[in-house]
Amino acid sequence: MSHSVDTPDVLDHPIALVVGVVGVVLGITAVAGVDVVAPPPERPVVTVAAAGLVLGGVVVAARRVKATVDQADPPVVEWRGGVAVPGTSLDGEIRRTVHGEYEERAAARAAVVERLREVGASVLAVVERIPVERASERVDAGEWPVNGSLDRLGDEETGQVTVDRVRTAVGSRSSVDRLAGRAVTALADVTPGLTLPTDGTDGDASLVERGATTDRDGSTAGDRATGDGAESPDGADPVDRHTGRWTGVVGAAMLAVGVGVFATLGDGGPSLVVASVAVVGAVGYAVAATAPDVSLAVERRVDTDRPEPGEEVDVTVTVENTGDSWLADLRVVDGVPAGLRVVDGSPRYATALRPGETVRFSYVVEATRGEHTFDPVRTMARDPSGATESERRVDATGAATIECTPDLDARGEVPVFAQAARRTGRVRTDTAGEGVEFHSVREYQQGDPLSRVDWNRVATAGEFATLQFHEERAATVVVVVDARRPAYVTDSPAGPAVPERQLEAADRLASSLLSAGDSVGLAAFSPEWCWLEPRGGDTQRARIQRHLATHPAFGPERPTDPFYGRPPLRRLREELPGHAQLVVCSPLCDDYAVELLREFHARGSPVTVVSPDPTTGASTGQRLAAVERAIRISRLRRSGVRVVDWTSDEPLRAALETAQRRWSG
Amino acid sequence: MTFVRRPQRSVATLALVPAGVAVLALAGDAVGAVLGLVGAVVLAVGVTVASRPVVSLGGGVLFVGVLAAGSAGASPAVLVFAAAGAVVSWTTGQHVVGLAAQLGREAPVRRSVLAHLASATVATLSAGVVGLVAFRLAAGTVPGVAVAFLLVGVVSLLVALRS
Numbered sequence: 001m002s003h004s005v006d007t008p009d010v011l012d013h014p015i016a017l018v019v020g021v022v023g024v025v026l027g028i029t030a031v032a033g034v035d036v037v038a039p040p041p042e043r044p045v046v047t048v049a050a051a052g053l054v055l056g057g058v059v060v061a062a063r064r065v066k067a068t069v070d071q072a073d074p075p076v077v078e079w080r081g082g083v084a085v086p087g088t089s090l091d092g093e094i095r096r097t098v099h100g101e102y103e104e105r106a107a108a109r110a111a112v113v114e115r116l117r118e119v120g121a122s123v124l125a126v127v128e129r130i131p132v133e134r135a136s137e138r139v140d141a142g143e144w145p146v147n148g149s150l151d152r153l154g155d156e157e158t159g160q161v162t163v164d165r166v167r168t169a170v171g172s173r174s175s176v177d178r179l180a181g182r183a184v185t186a187l188a189d190v191t192p193g194l195t196l197p198t199d200g201t202d203g204d205a206s207l208v209e210r211g212a213t214t215d216r217d218g219s220t221a222g223d224r225a226t227g228d229g230a231e232s233p234d235g236a237d238p239v240d241r242h243t244g245r246w247t248g249v250v251g252a253a254m255l256a257v258g259v260g261v262f263a264t265l266g267d268g269g270p271s272l273v274v275a276s277v278a279v280v281g282a283v284g285y286a287v288a289a290t291a292p293d294v295s296l297a298v299e300r301r302v303d304t305d306r307p308e309p310g311e312e313v314d315v316t317v318t319v320e321n322t323g324d325s326w327l328a329d330l331r332v333v334d335g336v337p338a339g340l341r342v343v344d345g346s347p348r349y350a351t352a353l354r355p356g357e358t359v360r361f362s363y364v365v366e367a368t369r370g371e372h373t374f375d376p377v378r379t380m381a382r383d384p385s386g387a388t389e390s391e392r393r394v395d396a397t398g399a400a401t402i403e404c405t406p407d408l409d410a411r412g413e414v415p416v417f418a419q420a421a422r423r424t425g426r427v428r429t430d431t432a433g434e435g436v437e438f439h440s441v442r443e444y445q446q447g448d449p450l451s452r453v454d455w456n457r458v459a460t461a462g463e464f465a466t467l468q469f470h471e472e473r474a475a476t477v478v479v480v481v482d483a484r485r486p487a488y489v490t491d492s493p494a495g496p497a498v499p500e501r502q503l504e505a506a507d508r509l510a511s512s513l514l515s516a517g518d519s520v521g522l523a524a525f526s527p528e529w530c531w532l533e534p535r536g537g538d539t540q541r542a543r544i545q546r547h548l549a550t551h552p553a554f555g556p557e558r559p560t561d562p563f564y565g566r567p568p569l570r571r572l573r574e575e576l577p578g579h580a581q582l583v584v585c586s587p588l589c590d591d592y593a594v595e596l597l598r599e600f601h602a603r604g605s606p607v608t609v610v611s612p613d614p615t616t617g618a619s620t621g622q623r624l625a626a627v628e629r630a631i632r633i634s635r636l637r638r639s640g641v642r643v644v645d646w647t648s649d650e651p652l653r654a655a656l657e658t659a660q661r662r663w664s665g
Numbered sequence: 666m667t668f669v670r671r672p673q674r675s676v677a678t679l680a681l682v683p684a685g686v687a688v689l690a691l692a693g694d695a696v697g698a699v700l701g702l703v704g705a706v707v708l709a710v711g712v713t714v715a716s717r718p719v720v721s722l723g724g725g726v727l728f729v730g731v732l733a734a735g736s737a738g739a740s741p742a743v744l745v746f747a748a749a750g751a752v753v754s755w756t757t758g759q760h761v762v763g764l765a766a767q768l769g770r771e772a773p774v775r776r777s778v779l780a781h782l783a784s785a786t787v788a789t790l791s792a793g794v795v796g797l798v799a800f801r802l803a804a805g806t807v808p809g810v811a812v813a814f815l816l817v818g819v820v821s822l823l824v825a826l827r828s
Contacts (some may be wrong), residue, residue, distance in 0.1 A: 020823075078769075079668065243763075254820060264813075268735065268801070276748070278752065282797075
């Protein structure tokens with residue numbers, strides 16, 4: 001995408017060079033009155049020359065139609081980095097069915113249809129309780145009701161693209177989006193346990209769309225929160241580029257001269273020839289442009305570098321032009337740490353900067369747990385005309401990190417909820433002994449505590465008997481946080497991210513289980529190994545909280561390495577005590593999560609999943625992601641895994657209570 | 666907080682000021698005035714929705730208005746203003762759209778836009794004034810054809826010098 005500026009060479013354009021030299025020589029000789037052109041050009045000759053100019057002008061100006069402007073595309077640092085919005089890839093395909101070239105549109109359509117077919121088959125498989133292979137055969141055979149709209153999706157009608165482009169430009173939905181949306185709604189209707197908001201009403205879709213979209217210049221938006229698994233490579237090298245924003249203006253100058261000559265020959269007079277000098281001036285100004293020499297000093301200050309989670313932190317950036325040249329057009333984007341989001345102000349600034357001059361701007365970020373390191377500041381400097389752009393990365397002095405660790409003493413006060421604990425942690429056994437719930441009565445044996453003697457029986461029958469209760473044993477629970485790459489998902493790139501909710505859930509579950517007397521351990525599905533042996537007590541609570549706050553497995557940026565099961569899984573299985581159960585916090589946004597959890601469950605470690613819901617139903621892709629997630633939940637429940645579906649608008653406690661009613665009912 | 670790749674209204678308005686000047690300069694010629702007005706409106710829409718093609722379309726229509734007025738015999742001084750206004754409005758509109766794409770709506774960009782507006786105005790108007798002065802001095806003595814040759818030569822050399 002980026003290329004360096006070549007040294008200009010007049011020999012690159014031999015025709016223009018020859019025409020230019022000949023034109024200037026002829027013009028000067030004509031002015032000097034030397035009749036080199038003599039006899040003075042006949043009218044037809046001039047007419048032909050002017051017509052040629054007009055034609056050439058039109059041709060050159062028309063290059064503008066196909067031309068793209070090449071400019072730096074800084075990521076959306078305002079949003080959290082390293083998270084994806086589920087469903088963005090389908091939304092991207094749907095957009096490509098409108099905005100791409102012809103082949104690209106056809107491929108995108110095929111991809112949309114294929115994707116819908118796949119999900120249709122897995123929905124059918126769950127609803128009819130048949131294997132997925134059989135279900136996809138039946139979908140291919142046209143059995144699925146959704147097929148009606150899928151067929152129409154397959155082919156592009158003539159002129160449809162133009163209509164769709166106009167539609168999307170005014171904020172309406174394209175025809176493919178409508179058809180796909182209808183298909184997804186049909187799927188959602190038959191998917192068990194899923195209620196989606198009504199289609200196409202949510203204003204949030206536009207936000208997500210802009211976030212992940214390809215912008216109008218055709219350069220891809222290197223956004224932080226892009227599609228499922230998209231990478232935004234950060235070239236650290238300085239880049240100098242021609243923006244190409246003046247393409248075609250030469251044509252305007254040629255047109256002005258050509259039309260001006262016609263006007264001079266006619267009765268319009270030579271004023272257009274004079275006016276064309278102004279356009280030539282603009283062209284000259286763009287051509288003469290050289291990339292500015294950028295030398296900057298940047299300082300960054302934060303009002304506190306050890307905030308509490310949720311606290312707002314003011315960041316102030318000061319930029320000084322330490323070079324000798326005037327920077328006519330300087331754009332600055334601060335390297336907001338990927339784990340933080342901007343809640344007020346903008347980390348971006350554009351200005352003109354004289355040598356020695358200083359500008360200052362500030363913005364506000366919201367602190368989340370973890371250690372957050374600022375990235376270098378991106379600067380884009382252009383010459384006054386904007387024909388060249390120099391992109392640089394400047395390391396700022398001053399604040400480099402924001403460290404946010406929850407205050408452990410304060411967090412000890414977090415209210416715990418006994419119900420959840422009893423369900424997920426404390427186990428009522430069928431062994432008779434000490435306890436609360438009545439089990440049976442047996443003959444008194446010496447040494448039985450007096451409190452358990454059945455005094456009623458002593459009074460009525462005169463014989464001693466001892467009451468027995470269901471013995472309640474402390475359970476051994478390992479809280480597992482799904483911190484694999486696909487688990488770093490969020491419902492909106494501008495909002496709180498789901499990894500944060502997973503950590504919050506893990507923290508509160510561990511606290512309440514410990515309060516109920518269970519032994520609690522901590523582990524992560526992550527390329528980073530994380531393991532805390534199950535233990536009881538307040539020390540363990542502190543240990544777990546410190547791990548959740550600072551362990552690299554739970555970092556704010558999603559891991560680049562994949563988590564392929566075998567070695568780390570085997571190690572985790574070896575560490576797990578035989579009687580341990582798992583409470584897993586996972587958004588369930590990929591199929592591998594389901595396999596993983598089913599396998600643990602089947603191997604004798606009962607699994608409960610607390611799943612923060614990252615789907616919103618704001619766009620067609622997100623609605624499809626919601627359908628897929630509901631299918632995964634169904635499949636898990638069928639294998640006996642307990643699933644707590646935790647939507648973003650309810651407190652965890654409410655979600656747990658709902659789930660509990662489901663389990664006891 | 667959202668990230669919107671469209672300019673603030675006040676910034677978009679800055680780009681339209683030279684277009685306004687151009688439309689006023691074209692007021693003397695009916696065809697030129699209508700084309701100029703249509704071009705300015707299209708340009709305004711393009712800047713507001715942050716679309717480079719629409720900005721170019723608007724600037725182009727405005728420029729055709731200038732050509733029409735020139736063919737109909739508008740005075741050179743007025744036409745220099747109109748041509749400069751069209752070019753400056755177009756390039757400032759492009760600048761605003763580029764800023765919106767890179768920095769979004771929230772970032773303070775006014776000073777950058779003003780600097781671009783000023784330097785583009787100086788470049789086009791100073792060239793235009795040189796042309797005007799030359800025209801006044803040489804009126805009647807230099808054949809228009811010579812001027813045309815010179816301009817073509819200069820433009821071609823400029824193109825050749827581009828890398």
